[in-house]
Each structure stands twice: as C-alpha cells, then as structure tokens.
Amino acid sequence: MKTLRFTILILLTCSLKASSAQTSVKKDSLVDYVLLKDQQKREDKVIRYIKGFFQNAPLSQLVDKKKAITDTFVKYNLEQRESILYFMESIYQRRLEKLQESQNALVRAIDEAHKSSDHLLLFDYFTHLAFVQTDEGNAIGAVSSYGLAKNEVKNLNDPYLEAVLNVNISDIYYKSGLYSQSLSYLNQAQRLIDDNKINRLNILSLITYNKAENYFRTQNYDSLKVCHEKLFGPKNRTYKLHTYQKRTGYYLTLLKRDYKGAIKQINDLLRDSLYVKGDLEGQMLADAYFSNGQTDSARYMIEKQLNLPSQKNHPEIRYHLYEVLGKIAERNNDEKLAAENFKLALGELKQNIDNLLQVGDKSSQLKINEVQSLYYVNLLRYERERLWMIFAIALAVLAVIVVAIFYRSSRQKRHYEQLLFAAKKQELATINSHEVRKHLSNILGLLDLVKDIETKEELLKIRKHLLYSAEELDKNVKNVSEKLSEMD
Structure with a gap:
C-alpha cells in the first residue's frame, strides 16, 4: 500500500513539473512571423516586430536582442535576411543617437532590397531614412526620401501605406512651420482611409493627433478641442493614445492662457509612467514658465533643452529657445545678454529660413511629380474610356446593321x-x-x-x-x- 502511494505521489509530482514547464515556455512571435508563407505579410510583420522592440525596449536589452534575432533569421534562412539585418542595425544606431551610422546601415539595406526590387522593404527603408534625416535636421533630404517612398507605394498600390506616407510627409511640413501644407497632407491621408474604407484605428488616431498639433501651433482652439474630444472616442487604438489625450489636454490649457494649470499638468505627466515623454514637454514647460512670469525656471528648462543632442540639428526649435532667453534677459534689464541671445536666435532663424527655402524647392518638385503622375494616371484612364467608347459605338453600329438587315429581310x-x-x-x-x-x-x-x-x-x-x-x-x-x- 505504501509503495502504491509513493508511486502515485511521484506521478503527480512529475505531471505538475511537466505542466509548469509547459506553461513557462513562451511562444516566440518572431518565429511565427518568419515562417509565414506570404512574403509581403512576412516582411511587414518582421519589420514591425523589429521597430516595436528597438524603439521601446531598454537600451540594456538591445545587444542581446540583436544577436537573438540574427540567430533566428539564420536558423530559418529568412529571405532578404541581409537587408533586414542592416535595417535592424540602423534602428539600433538611431536609438544610440548615432545618426550617421544609422544612415550608413540604412543605405546598405536599401542596396540589398534594390537587388530583388522588393518594393515593400524599399518603402519601409526610404521612410525610415526620412526619419533619420529629420533627426539630423536634414529636411531637404527627408522630403527627397519621402518622394522615393512614394514611388514604391505606386508599385505596391496600397492605399493604407499611401495614407501612412502622407501622414509622415505632413510631419516634415509641421516641423518646418508650414502648417497649412501639413494639414493638406493629413486631409489627403484621411480621404484615402475613408474612400477605401480602411478600418485601421491606429492611423485614425495618428491623423487626429497630428491635426491637433497643427491646430495648437496655429492657436485654433475650437479645432484643437474637436480633435482632443475625438481622441477619447471608440475609434482609437495605439500604444500612444494615453499620451495623445494628455498632451492635447495641456495644449488646450495653454491656449486658454492658464499657464499655472498647464505647468501642473506637464509636471504631473513627467511623473506618469504610462506617458511617453519627449523633448516637447521641456519646450512647452519652458514657455509656460516664461508666460507665467517664472523666468528662472524658464531659463533652466531652456538651457536644459539647448544641451540636448537631439536639438542641435533643429534651428526652428533653437531659434525659439534663444528668442525666449533674449526676452528673459530683457525683463532682467541685462541688455548685453539679451543682445547675445537675440543674435544667436537670428543665426538659427537664418539657418531655418535657408532650410525652408530648400524644403520649398524639394516639395515643389514633389508636387510636380505628383501632378505628372496624376496626369499619366488620368491619361491612361482616358485611353481606357476612349477604347470602351469606341467598342460601345462599334457595338451600337453593329446592332443597327443587324436590325437593318432583319428589317430589309422582313420587307x-x-x-x-x-x-x-x-x-x-x-x-x-x-x-x-x-x-x-x-x-x-x-x-x-x-x-x-x-x-x-x-x-x-x-x-x-x-x-x-x-x-x-x-x-x-x-x-x-x-x-x-x-x-x-x-x-x-
């Protein structure tokens, strides 16, 4: 009897260990993506997986993850492995803020993708290259890269990707202070989503948020409020939704000139673990402190922003920050410091104007290319319609002849x-x-x-x-x- 009890106990222990071991095994979603049969779906999932991890994971995990992903690609002999690994390296270097290294890796990824004319990967790579160039302050290069991405979208004939591209292009104009052009591209993206009945809630949230950014910059309180309320509706799904809702919330407070309330909101968000923080909060906090008369706090925040590596390539931001420093010095009756800061602001403004002129040239070329493309599309449509009309006329003539023959035969x-x-x-x-x-x-x-x-x-x-x-x-x-x- 004791032997039987002992045997049952051993069997129960073994089964519990087996079940616990089974539940502890986690399914590696990357492997599932790599094994997908559909090439376009496989590449889309793998690229999204890499971007999602490397953009959000702690820096301490990135090196080990790079090796694990590389081993998975080699093990399952992933097509376009070299190209995607270069892309992963580019994302990794961008997280380290090594923008030149990121761009070099991306150029290699593009070269590899060109060998097989993989339009989806080329679209992703040119889009990411535009992101890196934007970080570098190279708005001209970014517009050119978006133009190349637009060519790949034509080959893919995917309205969703075209809408995403229009949202990305709008960001260039937004950061250059060209808000009407930015809103125009966002409206184009919205039309593509509506006309093609695309049910992708993440891009709907992104379009709404980007419109809110433009309305805030143009101080359009009513339109900003509409976007803010829309972000709380059911048609929203993105990991940044909480951030979008809170940020547009303090934008409304700033436009109401409730600077004290805005300062409290922003500082609360900086302690919010769910809020995705960025350089924007520092700029907004500095402006709120200055408008609220807290010049020391404003100066501290501005100097902190000017020392950030991410801001060194953005004259449009640095111009504003130096201008506020000049106004603070004026309030303190320090004319020499005010003059120095206004001079620095003037230098950044000149650089920003030069960039805007070049962006205008590039965007004009992009518009010309779009018009030419639209012309050729309409020309092809006209040719098709003309052929159908000729065919219809021929059918009508043939029908008349047949009727005439039958009528003559009857007579x-x-x-x-x-x-x-x-x-x-x-x-x-x-x-x-x-x-x-x-x-x-x-x-x-x-x-x-x-x-x-x-x-x-x-x-x-x-x-x-x-x-x-x-x-x-x-x-x-x-x-x-x-x-x-x-x-x-």
Whole structure:
C-alpha cells in the first residue's frame, strides 16, 4: 500500500513539473512571423516586430536582442535576411543617437532590397531614412526620401501605406512651420482611409493627433478641442493614445492662457509612467514658465533643452529657445545678454529660413511629380474610356446593321409572299376559268343532249363522256382546294 502511494505521489509530482514547464515556455512571435508563407505579410510583420522592440525596449536589452534575432533569421534562412539585418542595425544606431551610422546601415539595406526590387522593404527603408534625416535636421533630404517612398507605394498600390506616407510627409511640413501644407497632407491621408474604407484605428488616431498639433501651433482652439474630444472616442487604438489625450489636454490649457494649470499638468505627466515623454514637454514647460512670469525656471528648462543632442540639428526649435532667453534677459534689464541671445536666435532663424527655402524647392518638385503622375494616371484612364467608347459605338453600329438587315429581310419576305400570293391567285383564276368551267360546261352540254337521245348506244357514249368530264372536274376542284390551303 505504501509503495502504491509513493508511486502515485511521484506521478503527480512529475505531471505538475511537466505542466509548469509547459506553461513557462513562451511562444516566440518572431518565429511565427518568419515562417509565414506570404512574403509581403512576412516582411511587414518582421519589420514591425523589429521597430516595436528597438524603439521601446531598454537600451540594456538591445545587444542581446540583436544577436537573438540574427540567430533566428539564420536558423530559418529568412529571405532578404541581409537587408533586414542592416535595417535592424540602423534602428539600433538611431536609438544610440548615432545618426550617421544609422544612415550608413540604412543605405546598405536599401542596396540589398534594390537587388530583388522588393518594393515593400524599399518603402519601409526610404521612410525610415526620412526619419533619420529629420533627426539630423536634414529636411531637404527627408522630403527627397519621402518622394522615393512614394514611388514604391505606386508599385505596391496600397492605399493604407499611401495614407501612412502622407501622414509622415505632413510631419516634415509641421516641423518646418508650414502648417497649412501639413494639414493638406493629413486631409489627403484621411480621404484615402475613408474612400477605401480602411478600418485601421491606429492611423485614425495618428491623423487626429497630428491635426491637433497643427491646430495648437496655429492657436485654433475650437479645432484643437474637436480633435482632443475625438481622441477619447471608440475609434482609437495605439500604444500612444494615453499620451495623445494628455498632451492635447495641456495644449488646450495653454491656449486658454492658464499657464499655472498647464505647468501642473506637464509636471504631473513627467511623473506618469504610462506617458511617453519627449523633448516637447521641456519646450512647452519652458514657455509656460516664461508666460507665467517664472523666468528662472524658464531659463533652466531652456538651457536644459539647448544641451540636448537631439536639438542641435533643429534651428526652428533653437531659434525659439534663444528668442525666449533674449526676452528673459530683457525683463532682467541685462541688455548685453539679451543682445547675445537675440543674435544667436537670428543665426538659427537664418539657418531655418535657408532650410525652408530648400524644403520649398524639394516639395515643389514633389508636387510636380505628383501632378505628372496624376496626369499619366488620368491619361491612361482616358485611353481606357476612349477604347470602351469606341467598342460601345462599334457595338451600337453593329446592332443597327443587324436590325437593318432583319428589317430589309422582313420587307423582302413580305414582298415575295405578296408576289407569290398574286401568282397563285392568278393561277387559281386560270384554273377556274379554263379547267373548272371547261369541264362544267361539258357536263352541262352532255346533260342537255340526254333529253334528245333515242338509242341505248348513244346514251352509253354520252355517259362515258359525262363520267370523264366529272372526273376531270373533281380533279381540278381538288387542285384548287390544295392551292387555297397553301395560300393560307
């Protein structure tokens, strides 16, 4: 009995260990993506996986993850492995803020993708290259890269990716202070989503948030409020949704000139673990401190922002920060410091204007390319419609000819029937006047002779002639009857 209990105990222990070991094994989603049969879906999932991890994971985990991903690609012999590994290296270097190294890795990824004309990867790579160039402050290069990405979208014929691209292009114009152009691209993206009935809630949230950013910069309180409320609706799904809602919330507070309330909101968000923080909060906090009369706090935040490596390539931001420093110095009656800061602001402004002029040239070329593309699309559509019209006209002419032939045949048939009827009528008249009347007259004449017959021989002779005429008359009557039946 003890042996049986001991055996049962061992079996239970083993089963519990097995079940715990089974539940502890986690399914590696990357492997699932790599094993997908559909190439475009596989590449899309793998690229999203890499971007999602390397953009959000702690820096301490990135090196080990790089090796694990590389080993997975080698193990399952992933197509376009070299190209995607270069892309991963680019994302990694961007996280380290080594923008030149990130760009170099991306150029290699593009070269590899070009070998097989992989349009989806090229779209992703050119888009990411534009992100890196934006970080570098190279707005001109970013616009060019977006133009190359737009060419790849045409080959893919994917309205969702085209909408994403328009959102990304809008960001360049937003950061350059060209808010109407930015909103124009966002509206184009919205139309693509609506016209093609694309149910992707993440991009709907992104479009709404980016519109809110533009409305805040143009101090359009009512439109900003509409976007803010829309972000709380059911049609939103993105890991940054909490950030979008909170940020547009303190934007509204700033536009209401409630600077004290805005300062509290921003500082609370900097302690919020769910809030995705960025350089933007530092800039907004500095402006709020300055507008609220807290010049020391404003100066501290501005100097902190100016020392950030991410801000060194953005003259449009540095111009504003130096300008605020100059105003703070003016308030403190330090004319020398004010002049120095305004001079620095002027230098950044000059650089920003130069960038805007070049961005304008590039964006004009992009617009020209879009118009040319639209012209060729419309030309092809016109050719197709012209061919369909020619085909329709040919069908209509053919139908008219067929109807005319049938009509002419019908008329000819009626004409020939009338001629045939007239001929048969004439034939019947001839039979009636010659054959029928002839034999009828013979019969009547023979009957008249019967009255004067005296001998039997003469009677028999007349009877013979009478019988012959009667038979001939009967034959002709039948002939007339048959011809009348044919006429009916």
